[in-house]
Amino acid sequence: SLITTVIVQHPFMKKLLPLTLAGTDASQTGARYGADVNISGDTLVVGSELRDGTLVDSGTVHVYERQSGGIENWGQAARLAPADLAADDSFGGAVALDGDFLAVAADRQTVSGVAGAGVVYIFQRDALDRNAWNQVAKVSEPAGERNAQDNFGEALALHGTTLLVGAPYANQPLADSGAVFVFEKDKDGVNAWGFTQKLLPTAGVGERAALDQFGFSVAIKGNLLAVGAYGVDRITPVPGADFGAVYLFERPNPAGTWAQSAKVQIFNEPGASASDLFGCELDLSGNTLAVGACGYDRVVGAVTHLRAGAAFVFERNQGGNNNWGLSKPLFAPEPAAEDRFGHSVVLARDLVLVGAPKQINSTHPLSKAGYAGVFRRQQGGAGNWGLLEVLQPAGAGQNDLFGFNCGLDRFSAVIGANLDKINVSNAVGAGASYVYEFKFNNAPALAQPIPNQAAKPDVAFLFPVPAGTFSDADDGDVLTYQATLADGSAIPAGSWLQFNPATATFSGTPTLTNYHPLSLIIKATDEQGLTVGSNVFTISVDVDRGRTFGLAFEKWQQAHFTPAVLANPALESTTFGSNANPDRDLYSNLLEMALGLDPNATNPPGLITLEVNAPLITLVYPLANDFPAGFSRVEWSLDLTTWREINVSTTVRTQLANYRMLASSAFPPTPSGRIYLRLRVGP
Numbered sequence: 001s002l003i004t005t006v007i008v009q010h011p012f013m014k015k016l017l018p019l020t021l022a023g024t025d026a027s028q029t030g031a032r033y034g035a036d037v038n039i040s041g042d043t044l045v046v047g048s049e050l051r052d053g054t055l056v057d058s059g060t061v062h063v064y065e066r067q068s069g070g071i072e073n074w075g076q077a078a079r080l081a082p083a084d085l086a087a088d089d090s091f092g093g094a095v096a097l098d099g100d101f102l103a104v105a106a107d108r109q110t111v112s113g114v115a116g117a118g119v120v121y122i123f124q125r126d127a128l129d130r131n132a133w134n135q136v137a138k139v140s141e142p143a144g145e146r147n148a149q150d151n152f153g154e155a156l157a158l159h160g161t162t163l164l165v166g167a168p169y170a171n172q173p174l175a176d177s178g179a180v181f182v183f184e185k186d187k188d189g190v191n192a193w194g195f196t197q198k199l200l201p202t203a204g205v206g207e208r209a210a211l212d213q214f215g216f217s218v219a220i221k222g223n224l225l226a227v228g229a230y231g232v233d234r235i236t237p238v239p240g241a242d243f244g245a246v247y248l249f250e251r252p253n254p255a256g257t258w259a260q261s262a263k264v265q266i267f268n269e270p271g272a273s274a275s276d277l278f279g280c281e282l283d284l285s286g287n288t289l290a291v292g293a294c295g296y297d298r299v300v301g302a303v304t305h306l307r308a309g310a311a312f313v314f315e316r317n318q319g320g321n322n323n324w325g326l327s328k329p330l331f332a333p334e335p336a337a338e339d340r341f342g343h344s345v346v347l348a349r350d351l352v353l354v355g356a357p358k359q360i361n362s363t364h365p366l367s368k369a370g371y372a373g374v375f376r377r378q379q380g381g382a383g384n385w386g387l388l389e390v391l392q393p394a395g396a397g398q399n400d401l402f403g404f405n406c407g408l409d410r411f412s413a414v415i416g417a418n419l420d421k422i423n424v425s426n427a428v429g430a431g432a433s434y435v436y437e438f439k440f441n442n443a444p445a446l447a448q449p450i451p452n453q454a455a456k457p458d459v460a461f462l463f464p465v466p467a468g469t470f471s472d473a474d475d476g477d478v479l480t481y482q483a484t485l486a487d488g489s490a491i492p493a494g495s496w497l498q499f500n501p502a503t504a505t506f507s508g509t510p511t512l513t514n515y516h517p518l519s520l521i522i523k524a525t526d527e528q529g530l531t532v533g534s535n536v537f538t539i540s541v542d543v544d545r546g547r548t549f550g551l552a553f554e555k556w557q558q559a560h561f562t563p564a565v566l567a568n569p570a571l572e573s574t575t576f577g578s579n580a581n582p583d584r585d586l587y588s589n590l591l592e593m594a595l596g597l598d599p600n601a602t603n604p605p606g607l608i609t610l611e612v613n614a615p616l617i618t619l620v621y622p623l624a625n626d627f628p629a630g631f632s633r634v635e636w637s638l639d640l641t642t643w644r645e646i647n648v649s650t651t652v653r654t655q656l657a658n659y660r661m662l663a664s665s666a667f668p669p670t671p672s673g674r675i676y677l678r679l680r681v682g683p
Helices: 545-560 569-576 589-595
Strands: 012-016 032-040 043-048 060-065 074-080 092-096 101-106 119-124 133-139 156-159 162-167 179-184 192-200 215-220 224-229 245-250 259-264 280-283 287-294 298-300 303-305 312-317 324-330 343-348 351-356 371-377 385-391 402-411 411-417 432-437 453-455 461-464 478-484 499-500 505-508 518-525 530-531 538-542 607-611 616-623 631-638 646-654 658-667 676-680
Touching: 012 074, 032 411, 043 092, 043 101, 043 411, 060 092, 060 101, 101 156, 101 162, 119 162, 119 530, 162 215, 162 224, 215 530, 224 280, 245 280, 245 287, 287 343, 287 351, 303 324, 312 351, 324 385, 343 402, 351 402, 351 411, 371 411, 545 589, 589 616, 589 676, 616 631, 631 658, 658 676
Parallel strands: 032 092, 032 402, 032 432, 156 215, 179 215, 215 280, 280 343, 371 402, 453 538
Antiparallel strands: 012 432, 032 043, 043 060, 060 074, 092 101, 101 119, 119 133, 156 162, 162 179, 179 192, 215 224, 224 245, 245 259, 280 287, 287 312, 298 303, 312 324, 343 351, 351 371, 371 385, 402 411, 411 432, 461 505, 478 518, 499 505, 518 530, 518 538, 607 616, 616 658, 631 676, 646 658
C-alpha cells in the first residue's frame, strides 16, 4: 500500500499584525493588511494595499522572519514603502517572494500620465543584513502596451530569475482581454530586470476575447508557467460566459522563448456552468496544477449552493503524454452559497491549501468569517486528494475574510484575513494574517535491501546506493543520507572507503592490506527529520590471504633485520624465515610477530598460559596491536588430529599501548577428559 502512518500536527502558531518600529500594534482602519501574502523558507511577506503612509491608500508591505524574537516566532523584520508612492497606488496588493528576491505590485499607480497602468517594485535581501531589503528595480508595461486601468501587477509570480506580471485588464487586443509580461533579472545588466516577452493565448476561435481577463492569476515553476483567465467563455456546445480557463506555457531552457503548450478548462465537467470563474486563482508544483473556481455552483442532492466554489487538481501526463488530466475536484466539506471556496489556492508538493473567504459559519450565519481547507495527496487512497483539516481562527468574526489569500511553502502556511478587526485599537478592516505549521509527514521506508559488495585491490571502487533503495510516500520529499559502520560509529577518516552523502556514493581504492570487510548501514532522513535505516551490508576486498599476510610479514622482517641479512638466502631458515628462531627462545619468528616480541632478543617462557576452570579451558596470550586482523585464531582438539575453531570465545583482558592480553575459552560440545588448545597464526 502507498499509505502509511501519518504524523499530523497542525497547531496555530501566530497571529501577525503590522507593527511600529517599537514593536507595538500599528493596525489601521481599512488598511487591508493581508490583501496578499507569500512565504519562502524562513521569510514571509504581507501586503497592506490600502494602508495610509504619507498619502492615502499608498500601501505598505511587511516582512517577517522565522525565529526572530524567539523559537518558532515570526518577528517583523522590515516595512517597505518606496519613496515615490502616491495616493491610491495600492502598493502590496500583490506580492511574490522567492529566496532573496521580492516583487511587490502597485497596480493602480499612474505611469507617465497613464492612470492605473500599474508598476512592480523588485527588492533584494541585503547580503550583509538579512533583515534589510533594497529596491533594485521598478518595472512596468512597455510604453506601447500601456493603457489606463491595465492594473499591471494584479497578479505576480517569481521563480529564480524570472518574474511574471499579470495585467488582466489590458486591452490585448480587446477590452480587458488581458496579458502577461515576462521579465528576467539580468536582461539589461546585473539586477537590471528587463522585459523579455508578452504572453497571450494562441489565436483561435474564442481566444483573446473581451473580458477574458487573461493574467488574473499566474504561477511559475522552472520552465513551466500557468496563466488564469477566469472570464473565458464557453463557445460550444452551448455558449456560456465566464466559465474560465488556464493556459500552460513552456520554454526549452531559462534562456528560451515561452510557447503555449496546453489549455485546461472544465467546460464539459459535470456541474460546470457559466460564471464558474475557473482560473480565479492557481498554483503549480512539479507536474501538478491546482486551480480555483470560486464561482462554481455546488449541487448537493436537490440543493444548489450558488457560488459555493470549488478547486480542481490536474496532473501532467494523466490521460496521455503531456496531457493535463483532471485528477481530483476539491469541494468545501459543508458548502454554502457565496462561500467562494477556491478564491485562494496554493500548492506545495503534496499539500493544497484552499481558501473560502466568504464562508458562512454556524455561529454567525451571515458572518463571512472565512476558512481554509488543507488537502493532502494520497489521503484516503492512492491518487486521491483528501481533506485533512479545516482552519479557522478562534473568534473569527463577521466580514474577516479569512482565506482571502494564502501562502504555502512545504509545511509552513500564512493565511490573510484582510478585514480582520481584532487589534489593540479595534480598527475596522485593518486586517491580520495567521501563520500555521503543518507536519503531515510520512516516514521514509526501506524498499529493498542493499546487497553486499566486493572491491578489488588497487582498483578504483565506486558504488552508488541503488535507486529505489528507499521510498517516501510524500511527493517530492528530499531524502538526505548518512553512512556509518553497523554499530553506528563513523567510517574512520583514514579508511580506504569513503561516502559522499550528496550523491549517496561509496568510493575509494583499496590495497592488499585492506582485507578486513566493512559492515555498514545507510540512514535516510526526510525533510522533517524522520529516519529509516538500511539492512546491514558488507563491502569487502577480494584479496589473496596468503599474499596479504606475506606482505605484512615482509614489512615486519624489514623492521627487525638488516637489508644485508634479508639479502642472504642462506640465512632464511635460521634467521629471518617465518619458522626461524634467531634468538633461540621458545618462539619462532611468526609467533614473535604475533606476540609483539623482538626476534633478536631472548624472551622468557610463560608468555602463553593455560587456565582450567571446568568445563572451560582458557588460553591467555598477548597479541600485538599491529598484527593483521583475521590471521590469528585459537583452535581446540580432542585427539591432536582434528582441530576446530567453533565454540571458542575471545575477550580482551588488558589493552596496552603496543599489545592487548587476550583470553580465548573453548566450549567443547561434549565433555571430555582431555582437550588440547593451540594458538595458530598466519594465513
